[in-house]
Amino acid sequence: MTLTPARTAATPFPDGFLWGASTTAHQIEGSNVNSDWWRKEHDPPAKIAEPSLDACDSYHRWEQDMDLLAELGFTDYRFSVEWARIEPARGYFSRAEIAHYRRMVEGAIVRGLRPMVTLYHFTIPQWFADLGGFTADGAVALFARYVEECAPIIGEGVTHVGTINEPSVIAAMAGLANRGEQGFPPAGLPFPDEETMHALIAAHHTTNRAVRAINPDIHVGWTISNQVYQALPGAEEVTAAYRAPREDVFIKAARGDDWIGVQSYTRTKIGADGPVPVPADAERTLTGWEYYPEAVSRAIRHTAELTGPSTPLIVTENGIATGDEQCRIDYCAGALDAVAACLKDGIDVRGYLAWSALDNYEYYEYYEWGTYKATFGLIGWDRETFVRPPEPAAHWLGGLGRERVLPRL
Ligand code: BGC
Numbered sequence: 001m002t003l004t005p006a007r008t009a010a011t012p013f014p015d016g017f018l019w020g021a022s023t024t025a026h027q028i029e030g031s032n033v034n035s036d037w038w039r040k041e042h043d044p045p046a047k048i049a050e051p052s053l054d055a056c057d058s059y060h061r062w063e064q065d066m067d068l069l070a071e072l073g074f075t076d077y078r079f080s081v082e083w084a085r086i087e088p089a090r091g092y093f094s095r096a097e098i099a100h101y102r103r104m105v106e107g108a109i110v111r112g113l114r115p116m117v118t119l120y121h122f123t124i125p126q127w128f129a130d131l132g133g134f135t136a137d138g139a140v141a142l143f144a145r146y147v148e149e150c151a152p153i154i155g156e157g158v159t160h161v162g163t164i165n166e167p168s169v170i171a172a173m174a175g176l177a178n179r180g181e182q183g184f185p186p187a188g189l190p191f192p193d194e195e196t197m198h199a200l201i202a203a204h205h206t207t208n209r210a211v212r213a214i215n216p217d218i219h220v221g222w223t224i225s226n227q228v229y230q231a232l233p234g235a236e237e238v239t240a241a242y243r244a245p246r247e248d249v250f251i252k253a254a255r256g257d258d259w260i261g262v263q264s265y266t267r268t269k270i271g272a273d274g275p276v277p278v279p280a281d282a283e284r285t286l287t288g289w290e291y292y293p294e295a296v297s298r299a300i301r302h303t304a305e306l307t308g309p310s311t312p313l314i315v316t317e318n319g320i321a322t323g324d325e326q327c328r329i330d331y332c333a334g335a336l337d338a339v340a341a342c343l344k345d346g347i348d349v350r351g352y353l354a355w356s357a358l359d360n361y362e363y364y365e366y367y368e369w370g371t372y373k374a375t376f377g378l379i380g381w382d383r384e385t386f387v388r389p390p391e392p393a394a395h396w397l398g399g400l401g402r403e404r405v406l407p408r409l
Contacts, residue, residue: 010405011340018114018351019401020076021069021378022317024121024165025085026052027360027369029059035084036129037122037369049371052361056381056388062104068379068390069357070111072398077108078316078353080118080165081153083146084125090142093149101153109157116160116316116353118223119147119207122170122369133174134199140206147207151214161218162261162316163207166225167200167250168192188268188275189227189246197245201253208257223261223316224250226299228292232271239270251306259350260307261316264299266292286321286374287363293334300342300349312348315339317355321362321374328393333407340406352406354378354397358388
């Protein structure tokens with residue numbers, strides 16, 4: 001079986017182009033017992049499909065994971081540090097966990113992987129959730145204090161730091177919870193909790209400064225989920241109004257940052273009455289999202305329009321939940337063609353990091369964790385032994401990194 005799609009002329013990577021894969025602590029480390037999600041996973045009324053438990057035990061096996069990525073040809077690895085481990089009780093900072101994440105940073109560097117570190121990727125400590133999360137009194141200052149305590153982790157050798165991952169999804173989840181609604185709508189995102197939205201933006205700006213104070217050479221940004229809202233004929237205004245509080249507000253808040261992360265997987269069509277569910281006959285991925293490799297270029301172009309030319313873009317997540325490796329390669333090849341086209345059009349895209357390095361604890365039914373059934377990984381793993389064989393797509397994508405080219409154009 002030939003797994004490499006027929007590609008002819010290739011686009012060389014621009015200098016310094018980031019070529020990697022992304023993960024986050026809760027979805028791969030296992031036993032994140034002091035986090036809000038761990039508690040939720042073990043709370044029967046929350047009806048979570050399955051708990052994360054050991055995940056793929058990357059907390060103990062990170063060296064193996066980094067070895068694989070480096071051997072495959074990747075030069076960048078995005079991972080997150082876990083607030084619930086670093087500050088498991090309010091004001092108590094674990095020196096052991098800080099040392100653990102510092103070892104990861106150094107482990108990446110010695111393997112030739114540039115570490116991109118996310119400070120907050122969806123999970124918060126239980127004590128912070130109990131205070132009321134980001135809208136509690138003093139919450140932004142508490143988050144900033146945690147970030148300052150991360151100085152020994154990120155102070156040297158870390159090129160990129162992301163403050164908060166997908167604030168739009170966090171604000172949407174808060175909106176859902178505050179209104180007592182169950183589950184996501186069949187299409188689109190719930191209306192965000194506006195207080196959470198403002199708090200997250202304030203937290204981003206505050207910690208952006210805090211990271212620069214730790215080391216002014218670190219490039220700081222945040223990573224934004226892009227749902228690629230597409231207006232059906234006549235619904236342009238409805239679409240713009242729908243998108244503004246769910247996406248644009250967070251993209252605009254990145255103006256002046258060192259970079260912005262673009263994360264996209266699929267699209268959402270909007271009609272006169274709002275989001276339109278994906279038609280029954282559309283090709284779907286294991287998360288139920290429409291198969292739509294062009295999503296990433298739409299996302300890049302929309303982001304660039306809003307931030308302007310002075311904010312470089314990095315694709316920090318893009319990929320597909322599938323059990324079919326040829327389909328994963330086709331999806332990524334389509335997405336990379338689109339990235340190459342954006343570069344050709346002069347858009348300042350500085351990197352592509354696939355989601356995800358490993359199969360991980362994922363979404364089901366839109367945006368609620370968790371299941372291990374939605375396999376996004378370039379590297380799979382055995383549920384009993386944790387043995388991790390790279391999938392064919394990993395060899396293909398990593399190989400492009402070794403050649404320093406994007407597939408076509
Ligand atoms: C999130 C990841 C998630 C991925 C794929 C993004 O929204 O940042 O945590 O696993 O999408 O579902």
